[in-house]
Amino acid sequence: MASNRGPVSFSRGDDGQLSVKRGGGGVVSGLSSVASHENLLWVCAALTDGDRVAAGKAPGGMLGLDGSPGGSAVRMLDIPAGTFNRAYNTVANSVLWFVHHMLYDTPNQPQFGLAFRRDWDAYREYNMAFAQALAAASDDPPDVRAVIQDYHLALAPRMLAELRPEVKIAHFSHTPWAPVEYFRLLPDAVAAEVLDGILGADHAGFLCRRWADAFVDCCERVLGASVDATRRQVSYRGHVTGIGVHPLGVDADDLAGRAGQQDVESRMAALAEVVGDRKLIVRVDRSELSKNIVRGLVAYRELLLTHPELQGKVMMLALAYPSRHDLPEYREYAASVQRLARRIEDEFATPDWTPILLSTSDDYPRSLAGYRLADVLLVNPIRDGMNLVAKEGPILSDRGCALVLSREAGAADELGEHALLVNPFDVSGTAAALHQALIMPADERARRCRSLAAAGSALPPAAWLASQLAALDETS
Amino acid sequence: MASNRGPVSFSRGDDGQLSVKRGGGGVVSGLSSVASHENLLWVCAALTDGDRVAAGKAPGGMLGLDGSPGGSAVRMLDIPAGTFNRAYNTVANSVLWFVHHMLYDTPNQPQFGLAFRRDWDAYREYNMAFAQALAAASDDPPDVRAVIQDYHLALAPRMLAELRPEVKIAHFSHTPWAPVEYFRLLPDAVAAEVLDGILGADHAGFLCRRWADAFVDCCERVLGASVDATRRQVSYRGHVTGIGVHPLGVDADDLAGRAGQQDVESRMAALAEVVGDRKLIVRVDRSELSKNIVRGLVAYRELLLTHPELQGKVMMLALAYPSRHDLPEYREYAASVQRLARRIEDEFATPDWTPILLSTSDDYPRSLAGYRLADVLLVNPIRDGMNLVAKEGPILSDRGCALVLSREAGAADELGEHALLVNPFDVSGTAAALHQALIMPADERARRCRSLAAAGSALPPAAWLASQLAALDETS
Numbered sequence: 001m002a003s004n005r006g007p008v009s010f011s012r013g014d015d016g017q018l019s020v021k022r023g024g025g026g027v028v029s030g031l032s033s034v035a036s037h038e039n040l041l042w043v044c045a046a047l048t049d050g051d052r053v054a055a056g057k058a059p060g061g062m063l064g065l066d067g068s069p070g071g072s073a074v075r076m077l078d079i080p081a082g083t084f085n086r087a088y089n090t091v092a093n094s095v096l097w098f099v100h101h102m103l104y105d106t107p108n109q110p111q112f113g114l115a116f117r118r119d120w121d122a123y124r125e126y127n128m129a130f131a132q133a134l135a136a137a138s139d140d141p142p143d144v145r146a147v148i149q150d151y152h153l154a155l156a157p158r159m160l161a162e163l164r165p166e167v168k169i170a171h172f173s174h175t176p177w178a179p180v181e182y183f184r185l186l187p188d189a190v191a192a193e194v195l196d197g198i199l200g201a202d203h204a205g206f207l208c209r210r211w212a213d214a215f216v217d218c219c220e221r222v223l224g225a226s227v228d229a230t231r232r233q234v235s236y237r238g239h240v241t242g243i244g245v246h247p248l249g250v251d252a253d254d255l256a257g258r259a260g261q262q263d264v265e266s267r268m269a270a271l272a273e274v275v276g277d278r279k280l281i282v283r284v285d286r287s288e289l290s291k292n293i294v295r296g297l298v299a300y301r302e303l304l305l306t307h308p309e310l311q312g313k314v315m316m317l318a319l320a321y322p323s324r325h326d327l328p329e330y331r332e333y334a335a336s337v338q339r340l341a342r343r344i345e346d347e348f349a350t351p352d353w354t355p356i357l358l359s360t361s362d363d364y365p366r367s368l369a370g371y372r373l374a375d376v377l378l379v380n381p382i383r384d385g386m387n388l389v390a391k392e393g394p395i396l397s398d399r400g401c402a403l404v405l406s407r408e409a410g411a412a413d414e415l416g417e418h419a420l421l422v423n424p425f426d427v428s429g430t431a432a433a434l435h436q437a438l439i440m441p442a443d444e445r446a447r448r449c450r451s452l453a454a455a456g457s458a459l460p461p462a463a464w465l466a467s468q469l470a471a472l473d474e475t476s
Numbered sequence: 477m478a479s480n481r482g483p484v485s486f487s488r489g490d491d492g493q494l495s496v497k498r499g500g501g502g503v504v505s506g507l508s509s510v511a512s513h514e515n516l517l518w519v520c521a522a523l524t525d526g527d528r529v530a531a532g533k534a535p536g537g538m539l540g541l542d543g544s545p546g547g548s549a550v551r552m553l554d555i556p557a558g559t560f561n562r563a564y565n566t567v568a569n570s571v572l573w574f575v576h577h578m579l580y581d582t583p584n585q586p587q588f589g590l591a592f593r594r595d596w597d598a599y600r601e602y603n604m605a606f607a608q609a610l611a612a613a614s615d616d617p618p619d620v621r622a623v624i625q626d627y628h629l630a631l632a633p634r635m636l637a638e639l640r641p642e643v644k645i646a647h648f649s650h651t652p653w654a655p656v657e658y659f660r661l662l663p664d665a666v667a668a669e670v671l672d673g674i675l676g677a678d679h680a681g682f683l684c685r686r687w688a689d690a691f692v693d694c695c696e697r698v699l700g701a702s703v704d705a706t707r708r709q710v711s712y713r714g715h716v717t718g719i720g721v722h723p724l725g726v727d728a729d730d731l732a733g734r735a736g737q738q739d740v741e742s743r744m745a746a747l748a749e750v751v752g753d754r755k756l757i758v759r760v761d762r763s764e765l766s767k768n769i770v771r772g773l774v775a776y777r778e779l780l781l782t783h784p785e786l787q788g789k790v791m792m793l794a795l796a797y798p799s800r801h802d803l804p805e806y807r808e809y810a811a812s813v814q815r816l817a818r819r820i821e822d823e824f825a826t827p828d829w830t831p832i833l834l835s836t837s838d839d840y841p842r843s844l845a846g847y848r849l850a851d852v853l854l855v856n857p858i859r860d861g862m863n864l865v866a867k868e869g870p871i872l873s874d875r876g877c878a879l880v881l882s883r884e885a886g887a888a889d890e891l892g893e894h895a896l897l898v899n900p901f902d903v904s905g906t907a908a909a910l911h912q913a914l915i916m917p918a919d920e921r922a923r924r925c926r927s928l929a930a931a932g933s934a935l936p937p938a939a940w941l942a943s944q945l946a947a948l949d950e951t952s
Contacts, residue, residue, distance in 0.1 A: 102657075105581035106858055107765035107809060113778055113903035181655040182578075187902040289583035302589055333583060382582055426663040427589035 002130050002156060003149035004088065006044025006074055008067040010054040018050050020067035043075045043133045045084060045126070052078055075137070077129050086119040087126035088152065089326055095119075095186075096151040096194070100175040101290040101383045102182050112187045120190060124155060127197070131159035138167045145472060147465070148201065150174045155193065158200025161239075170472045171201040172246070175385040176410065177214040180221045195223050199234060202475040203242045205468050207386040208410040212243050244471045247414055248464045250391045252457035259368040259396050267369035271317070274357070275373065279438050281316045282374035282401075284367045284389050285381075286323035287334040287360065292380045292406070292424050293320055294333070297340045297356070299380075299430035304348055304355065307435055312353045314438060316378075317370050321362040334360065371396040375445075376437040377403050380424045384409040391415070391456030400446035402437035404430065414458070418451040478606050478632060479625035480564065482520025482550055484543040486530040494526050496543035519551045519609045521560060521602075528554055551613070553605050562595040563602035564628065565802055571595075571662075572627040572670070576651040577766040577859045578658050588663045596666060600631060603673070607635035614643045621948055623941070624677065626650045631669065634676025637715075646948045647677040648722070651861040652886065653690040656697050671699050675710060678951040679718045681944050683862040684886040688719050720947045723890055724940045726867045728933035735844040735872050743845035747793070750833070751849065755914050757792045758850035758877075760843045760865050761857075762799035763810040763836065768856045768882070768900050769796055770809070773816045773832070775856075775906035780824055780831065783911055788829045790914060792854075793846050797838040810836065847872040851921075852913040853879050856900045860885040867891070867932030876922035878913035880906065890934070894927040 010018045046055040055061040055076040057069055064071025079087075095116075098104050110116075130153055138144040138160075145168045148156050157171045177183075183191060195218055198204050206212040216234060219225040225236035232243040258264070281300065285291040300316050320337055324330040341358040348355045359366070371377070377393040387409040394403060405412055405419035412421060420433040437445075459467065486494045522531040531537040531552040533545055540547025555563075571592075574580050586592075606629055614620040621644045624632050633647045653659075659667060671694055674680050682688040692710060695701040701712035708719040734740070757776065761767040776792050796813055800806040817834040824831045835842070847853070853869040863885040870879060881888055881895035888897060896909040913921075935943065 103583055107579055107768075107805075108770065108812070110901055111771055111774055111903050112901055112905075113774060113907075114782070117904060179655055179657040181658070184899070185901045187905060188899055292583075294584065295587055298587055298589060306590070329583075336584070423660070423664055425586055425588055425661045427587050428593060429588070429663060431589075 001040055001147050001149070002043040002134055002153055004045050004092070004152040005047060006076060007042055007065060008063065008074060008076075009048060010050030010067065011048060012050040012053060018054055020054075040073065041075060041137050042073060043077065043130055043137070045088075045130075046076050046078045051076060052081075075133055077133055079126055079129050083122045083125050086122035089324075090116075090119040091123040092152045093324060094327060096154070097175065099183060099185060100151065100178045102178065103289050103382075104185070106185075110185060112190075116187075127153055127155035128159055130156045131163055134160050134167075135163040138164050144168070145170070145469060147172065147468065147472075155197035158197045161200040168472050168475070169201040170203040170205060170468050171198050172205040172468060173198075173211065173215070173385070174207065174248075175211075176383050177206065177211040177218070179214055180218050183214075183218050183222065191218075191222050195219050195225075196236070199223075199225065199236045199239065199241045201241055203244055203468065203472045204234075205244045205246045205471070207245070207247055208413040209245050210413070211385065211410065212245050216243055240475070242471060242475050244468065246464050246467050246471075247410070247459055248386055248388070248461065249455075249459040250388060250395055250457050251460040251462070252395050252453065254460075255392060255395055259372060261365070263365040264368045264372070267363075267366045268372055271366075271369055271373055274354070275315055275317075278312075278353075279314045279375045280373055281314065281376040281378055281434060281438075282319075282370040282393070283316070283378045283380075284319045284370055284393070285321075287320045287330065287337060288323045289329060289333055290381050290383055291320075292382045293318065293337045294340060295382075295424065295427055295430065296378055296380050297337065297344060299427045299434060300356070301340075301344050301347070302427055302431040303434050304344075306431065310435075310438065311348060311355070312350065315354065316356045317374075318356060318358045319363075319367055319370055320358065320360050321367075322360060368396060371401075372398045374401040375399055376434060377401045378430075378434065379403065379409065379411075380406045380422060380430055381409050382406070382424045384411070386410040390419070391452075394449045394452035395456055397449055397453075400442070400449040402440050402445050402448065403452055404433045404437050411456075414455045415452055418448040418455065477516060477623050477625070478519040478610055478629055480521050480568070480628040481523060482552060483518055483541060484539065484550060485524060486526030486543065487524060488526040488529060494530055496530075516549065517551060517613050518549060519553065519606055519613070521564075521606075522552050522554045527552060528557075551609055553609055555602055555605050559598045559601050562598035565800075566592075566595040567599040568628045569800060570803060572630070573651065575659060575661060576627065576654045578654065579765050579858075580661070582661075586661060588666075592663075603629055603631035604635055606632045607639060610636050610643075611639040614640050620644070621646070621945060623648065623944060623948075631673035634673045637676040644948050644951070645677040646679040646681060646944050647674050648681040648944060649674075649687065649691070649861070650683065650724075651687075652859050652884075653682065653687040653694070655690055656694050659690075659694050659698065667694075667698050671695050671701075672712070675699075675701065675712045675715065675717045677717055679720055679944065679948045680710075681720045681722045681947070683721070683723055684889040685721050686889070687861065687886065688721050692719055716951070718947060718951050720944065722940050722943050722947075723886070723935055724862055724864070724937065725931075725935040726864060726871055726933050727936040727938070728871050728929065730936075731868060731871055735848060737841070739841040740844045740848070743839075743842045744848055747842075747845055747849055750830070751791055751793075754788075754829075755790045755851045756849055757790065757852040757854055757910060757914075758795075758846040758869070759792070759854045759856075760795045760846055760869075761797075763796045763806065763813060764799045765805060765809055766857050766859055767796075768858045769794065769813045770816060771858075771900065771903055771906065772854055772856050773813065773820060775903045775910060776832070777816075777820050777823070778903055778907040779910050780820075782907065786911075786914065787824060787831075788826065791830065792832045793850075794832060794834045795839075795843055795846055796834065796836050797843075798836060844872060847877075848874045850877040851875055852910060853877045854906075854910065855879065855885060855887075856882045856898060856906055857885050858882070858900045860887070862886040866895070867928075870925045870928035871932055873925055873929075876918070876925040878916050878921050878924065879928055880909045880913050887932075890931045891928055894924040894931065 046052045055078040061076045063074040065073040147170045371393045379390040390411040403419040406424040407421045422430045522528045531554040537552045539550040541549040623646045847869045855866040866887040879895040882900040883897045898906045
């Protein structure tokens with residue numbers, strides 16, 4: 001397994017001591033339950049200063065799953081900080097992420113000039129470090145399979161295939177895939193290299209049919225690859241790549257176990273006291289440009305304006321924990337969210353009622369408490385590979401929550417029938433869906449919530465990985 | 477004929493007197509040569525205070541082509557200013573234009589809330605005013621044909637069809653058409669209404685195959701209309717709309733005649749003195765977010781950095797005349813252009829050499845002088861329906877200019893073979909193309925320029941209109 005972020009992460013305390021914790025982030029939280037799979041080596045990058053120290057101390061960067069040096073479960077790559085920063089922050093998170101989520105302010109950004117060419121070289125180096133580590137781990141055939149994760153590692157499949165032609169390779173994209181007219185923003189050679197990189201894999205997986213189709217469309221129209229529409233295969237440079245849809249779900253038992261712990265219970269009690277007998281709308285997101293927090297707040301404001309009878313009877317809990325504060329666009333976005341929440345507070349609050357509770361710090365048990373107490377869960381990204389919040393919320397909801405869900409989230413494929421789908425750019429439409437969710441009869445809400453929970457836990461991480469490996473084994 | 481802007485425009489002097497001039501804007505300059513077509517009534521909106529006074533004085537808003545009241549060539553509609561402003565500035569220019577050119581800063585804009593619903597109602601009223609005027613002009617059948625122009629009037633075809641089922645209706649889009657994944661930003665009902673509005677026409681025309689295909693794709697995937705791919709027809713609600721591609725070109729004789737006048741010659745002389753024996757790169761655009769002036773300047777800067785041998789040997793003339801200064805994004809964009817030009821000046825200028833001449837005032841003869849003197853013409857929009865600059869420049873060029881052209885302009889379809897095509901987001905690629913253009917042998921440049929001029933004048937406005945009418949007459 002290869003992914004940018006690994007299953008363990010180290011931080012260095014004031015005393016210089018390293019402490020270890022489970023890695024964070026959407027992909028890792030989905031994959032960590034499979035990390036103990038036997039014979040699995042997880043290759044990841046050192047992200048923090050603590051990671052670099054730990055990776056440097058362990059021979060060959062090899063660690064146990066508990067972070068102990070000298071294990072055989074994790075190999076943490078100490079990629080030079082300058083290379084890592086350009087590959088990760090600039091190319092992966094400020095270019096590929098923006099392209100796939102269609103986030104650019106196009107009149108002004110992107111500008112692919114001299115600096116980008118240097119950044120792209122760093123992205124190649126970063127991918128090559130992973131490919132070489134995977135190749136080194138593949139020195140004992142037979143039956144070695146490599147599963148490479150996400151847009152950070154789009155080139156690694158081709159690089160590994162060239163280093164070790166006998167290794168079976170799967171790549172999985174956790175993001176959306178851009179429509180071809182937007183993908184073409186990338187410089188031509190870069191666009192071709194990204195597609196060719198993934199086509200180095202024997203199997204390329206996506207979270208829903210729509211993203212898989214967009215990828216195949218790009219292969220056809222940008223690369224001129226030939227596509228077998230029936231068998232879902234792309235042929236390019238004499239190699240066939242199978243295309244699969246594997247909608248990652250939630251391990252419901254694992255999640256429910258965590259949500260029953262004392263730290264969650266105590267946060268529920270505190271929150272329940274503030275909310276009282278009001279209806280509670282909950283959203284839980286990273287402060288990420290694609291998550292559409294601003295329009296969600298504008299829709300809530302429109303709801304309060306157009307349905308004054310709800311004033312004092314409803315609250316919104318908006319948990320927007322920090323994300324990518326290295327990027328100025330993200331700091332500005334987080335500031336917009338705070339300004340807007342304060343404006344709603346100023347406009348509507350009464351001595352007895354706080355219309356909105358915004359929290360911008362990371363507190364996982366509080367997020368779980370929010371899920372459990374939600375009457376309505378609002379998940380309205382402008383574009384999202386899957387969105388696990390939409391699956392986790394209904395699984396945990398004590399009250400049988402209604403789900404207002406963006407049709408632009410991959411999760412809409414599986415959950416759309418039981419959710420209230422919205423166009424995320426349509427603030428009035430979102431406000432109307434929130435209203436519909438709030439007045440939905442309890443029995444209908446409970447019934448829909450059960451269906452959402454069932455759909456959301458249909459393919460938990462272990463089964464999701466198994467389905468990819470099975471598809472990989474079927475490739476010739 | 478119906479279009480927002482008409483063939484005449486009035487301004488009121490300090491003394492209250494009205495003066496009349498030819499209307500401006502890309503569409504009108506293309507169409508004005510057909511305005512004297514016999515039996516043609518041109519329906520347009522009053523845009524200026526002077527227009528409103530003139531329209532109010534003339535019985536029924538009827539004017540001659542010279543602006544005289546009581547003529548029968550022009551009907552100028554005095555639409556209430558508030559309605560006009562919401563329909564034109566907000567819906568047409570800040571929403572539909574942005575959608576078709578993919579200009580939004582998507583994390584923040586658009587936000588379709590309560591205000592937009594009111595704006596949309598204004599857009600309907602504005603379209604209905606045109607539909608009613610066209611219906612009134614169609615009271616004398618047989619063989620009345622209505623040709624309705626552009627994104628301002630997307631609803632008018634359906635409205636007119638309902639008022640006068642016997643009138644043959646053509647609609648023509650002078651913009652690109654958005655890919656379906658971007659078109660879906662619009663609220664669902666609005667997206668459907670726009671498509672249905674145009675499908676009220678018997679024939680829908682586009683500037684190139686790509687925009688026509690995008691429109692048909694939207695009809696199929698958003699409306700569920702059925703598409704006859706071979707015959708290029710869309711069937712919806714029991715009505716068939718033919719889809720045509722009519723690449724509007726330039727009347728070369730007319731243009732060359734204008735460019736030979738004294739005011740152009742005197743500007744050429746002044747400019748030639750500044751340029752001397754240096755190579756001249758010219759760009760001529762409205763200061764419009766889609767025109768990509770900023771990246772064009774950044775590419776010029778990269779050219780000077782990576783080819784220091786060109787410093788002192790090349791100049792850029794950037795004519796960026798004002799556009800849509802009512803919209804804050806446009807003012808900010810124009811300011812960015814000015815800052816960047818000053819930065820290049822500060823960085824490279826010597827006592828003998830000014831690297832860039834930026835002018836932001838509207839001076840048509842100076843634009844023509846620029847075309848005539850250009851060694852290289854840079855036309856790099858991020859997305860453009862056609863771009864007539866790319867056609868006008870080579871027609872007028874005395875020196876046989878090379879054309880660096882965005883592949884995202886509709887003109888690339890006809891001119892791509894003889895131009896140097898660039899990805900407009902790729903600054904380094906654009907710099908490389910400018911270099912290639914500058915070092916191109918004179919005979920190759922002249923040969924390409926002749927081919928560009930021939931392609932650009934292939935379908936002048938009169939023939940362009942005739943081809944639409946012929947296609948309209950073929951519809952059943």
